[in-house]
Amino acid sequence: MSLSHRLAAGALALSLAAPGLAVPASAEDITLNVLYNLPGFTRFHQPLAEEFQKRNPDIKISFLAPAPGYNDGHQQVLRAAVTGQAPDVFFSGYNLLGELVHTLKARDQILSLEPLIAADGGEAFMDANFAPQMAALGKVDGVQYGLPVNASSPILYINADLVRKAGGDPDHMPTTFPELIALARKIHEQDPKVAGMAYDIGGWPDDWLWQSLVFEQGGELVDPKTNKVAFDNEIGLTALKYTRQFVTEGGQQVLDWDQSRQQFGAGLTGFVFSTPAHVQTIEGLVGTRFELKTATFPLDNKEKGGVPTGGNAAVILTQDKAKQAAAWKYLKWVTGPEAQNIIVRITGYLPTNKRATGPDYLAPYYAEHPNVATAARQADKSRPWAGYPGGDSVRIWRTQRDIIGTVMRGEITPEEGLKQIVDKTNALMK
DSSP: OOOOHHHHHHHHHOOOOOOOOOOOOEEEEEEEEEEEGGGGGGGHHHHHHHHHHOOOOTEEEOOOOBBBSSHHHHHHHHHHHHTOOOOSEEEEEHHHHHHHHHHHHHHHHHHHHHHOOOOOOHHHHHHOOHHHHHGGGGETTTEEEEEEEEEEOOOOEEEEHHHHHHHHTTSOOOSSSHHHHHHHHHHHHHHHEEEEOOGGGOOOOOTHHHOOOHHTTTOSETTTTTTEESSSSSSHHHHHHHHHHHHHTOOOOOOOHHHHHHHHHTTEEEEEEEEEGGGHHHHHHHHTOOOOEOOOOOOSSSTTOOEEEEEEEEEOOOOOOHEEEEEEEEHHTSSSHHHHHHHHHHOOOOOOOGGSSSSSTTTHHHOOOOOTTTTGGGGGEEOOOOOOSSSSSHHHHHHHHHHHHHTTTTOHHHHHHHHHHHHHHHHHHH
């Protein structure tokens, strides 16, 4: 049985609540305390750790109970670092990595990976494994502090039957938002009970879909020179106008993302934007009701536009030299092509290691599952999922989301909405 089949079979047998690995350690063994976010990720973390230990019997992986989410894990590490109890390895959300580094670097509690990379071949090592856009996800201030483990960028899920009925081609979807909104209008006009589209930004738990509307136009989140909002311009206004047009022209209903996903599965939405991690779930919801296809995220600005990449990077927090060497082996394993092959098959995310798309790994799987392959086709457009200075990104998004909701419902204009978002975001960053 191949490694991928063995690990996949092992993953299916695991309980999602399993907090760690029951592996005895001898006196000479090195034990790494590891914290990751999201209990569901146990599905791949545990079997991959077991395989790593088989190959490195002198290194033991001891998982802490996974944090409920990225924000929770981030706060847990910051608190633990104050008392010197931080884990040896942590999987940090990309949007929080900058704050993590800036906080811990001052106390020498996070390790720059640059010397370890140099010892493994430097640029040759990075170039062989990571596209520049992927490597950048683990960088802060130009320094490589983490290696990218999970990566997710938004894609379109398409009801091919409804698109064809409206005169569209589900194999060649429009590649800009104005064109997609026009298609959504046609789908909605065919049947008023059917939403032409769904862009569930108002119900999304973080600002991933908002950043997508800014980045696809070539915009930025924050001006590094002023530390103020960088979308206080036509880009921000266009993004908000789109959110209103999704409703008024595309026939979108303002639902939370789970309700929206259920409606799409019932055949009542032309196309929906979501994470590639939902491929298997949505395929299950759709069943045989209609032909399901996926497409890459639209880019109004083909030259400068990109998509924010959600997910996490593995960082080393231990200051013990022996543990650092062991942790580096572990980081290289979980970001290597074998492990990425397993992670992608379990989660639907795009691989962070470019070798993982080769014929020995994901190429056959992608040929059999084209809906999963879509996210990998936009890997060259990946941009870091940005955070806000000041460490208040979560509160900022909740404030922005409420304002965006009022724009979508027509309670205020996009112009007023932009002014409110800019003013309140700048105030919270102070």
